[in-house]
Amino acid sequence: MEQPVSFTEEEEALVIKSWNSMKSNSGEWALKFFLKVFEIAPSAQKMFSFLQDSNVPLEQNAKLKGHAKSVFVMACEAAVQLRKTGKVVVKDSTLKKLGSVHLKNGVVDEHFDVVKYALLETIKEATGEMWSPEMKAAWSVAYEHLVAAIKTHMI
Amino acid sequence: MEQPVSFTEEEEALVIKSWNSMKSNSGEWALKFFLKVFEIAPSAQKMFSFLQDSNVPLEQNAKLKGHAKSVFVMACEAAVQLRKTGKVVVKDSTLKKLGSVHLKNGVVDEHFDVVKYALLETIKEATGEMWSPEMKAAWSVAYEHLVAAIKTHMI
Numbered sequence: 001m002e003q004p005v006s007f008t009e010e011e012e013a014l015v016i017k018s019w020n021s022m023k024s025n026s027g028e029w030a031l032k033f034f035l036k037v038f039e040i041a042p043s044a045q046k047m048f049s050f051l052q053d054s055n056v057p058l059e060q061n062a063k064l065k066g067h068a069k070s071v072f073v074m075a076c077e078a079a080v081q082l083r084k085t086g087k088v089v090v091k092d093s094t095l096k097k098l099g100s101v102h103l104k105n106g107v108v109d110e111h112f113d114v115v116k117y118a119l120l121e122t123i124k125e126a127t128g129e130m131w132s133p134e135m136k137a138a139w140s141v142a143y144e145h146l147v148a149a150i151k152t153h154m155i
Numbered sequence: 156m157e158q159p160v161s162f163t164e165e166e167e168a169l170v171i172k173s174w175n176s177m178k179s180n181s182g183e184w185a186l187k188f189f190l191k192v193f194e195i196a197p198s199a200q201k202m203f204s205f206l207q208d209s210n211v212p213l214e215q216n217a218k219l220k221g222h223a224k225s226v227f228v229m230a231c232e233a234a235v236q237l238r239k240t241g242k243v244v245v246k247d248s249t250l251k252k253l254g255s256v257h258l259k260n261g262v263v264d265e266h267f268d269v270v271k272y273a274l275l276e277t278i279k280e281a282t283g284e285m286w287s288p289e290m291k292a293a294w295s296v297a298y299e300h301l302v303a304a305i306k307t308h309m310i
Contacts, residue, residue, distance in 0.1 A: 039197060040268060040269060040272045041269060041272075042268055043263075043264030043265050043267075043268050044265055044268075056230040092182075100276040106263070108198075108261070108263070109198030109201075110196040110198050110199050110265065110269065111197050111265060112198075113195060113196040113197055113199075114195060114196060114265065114269060117194070117195045117196075123236060153297070
């Protein structure tokens with residue numbers, strides 16, 4: 001079962017404001033987000049089939065760019081719509097697939113932690129002077145809702 | 156079997172120089188190192204028995220401070236002595252214990268990655284203007300030797 005969504009108007013406003021400032025460059029920030037994940041945890045590259053047998057540097061890998069953008073946009077859009085819809089807006093079939101892929105790859109809590117850290121660092125860089133402890137907390141809450149929804153399907 | 160140690164004189168000099176600048180404050184840097192690990196991967200706290208059922212904030216936890224210092228000093232001393240001794244200077248009994256504790260706690264490559272990232276960030280902060288890409292590379296090589304030695308006993 002998904003946990004009830006607790007997300008205040010203030011949190012929603014901070015997430016929307018920051019997403020509006022990032023979305024025109026979402027591909028660029030998405031790639032930075034994934035490069036940050038791999039800077040912290042290079043071993044996690046082995047979980048991505050399209051990074052195997054590739055001689056292209058990470059930052060030039062077209063498949064990584066595409067994958068990063070879809071993950072980043074999904075996470076941000078789910079955060080933006082969290083209060084309005086009262087739930088994590090990711091298609092059920094996608095959530096099921098995310099659950100099984102994460103389970104199959106042996107993802108543990110610390111993997112979600114590292115992705116959260118990298119996501120928050122990326123949004124911090126992207127939002128510049130707009131960034132604040134409250135904005136960090138809002139994104140943190142939204143991310144934890146997304147993780148909880150994925151974990152529901154890691155069975 | 157441990158892998159043969161490859162560590163140049165230049166790498167050794169960089170590690171010694173930076174350790175000399177940190178060791179009088181090793182307790183302080185050790186705690187920062189562990190706080191960085193938990194900032195990136197808070198879930199990893201569950202692996203440390205002395206953090207369970209504790210209401211003290213992490214930065215005031217005396218057991219964490221003691222543990223952090225022993226880990227930090229062990230890792231740095233092993234790096235400093237790596238070239239001279241041609242091996243990772245950690246007592247065999249300690250390495251065996253480290254191997255079994257890491258195995259029991261379900262430590263995977265990404266855990267070692269996060270600890271490496273936090274260690275390098277800490278040394279970067281501690282060494283200030285002395286820090287360089289070459290110094291980072293030297294510590295990185297030394298750390299990987301330590302991890303390889305621990306992994307030898309994760310069986």
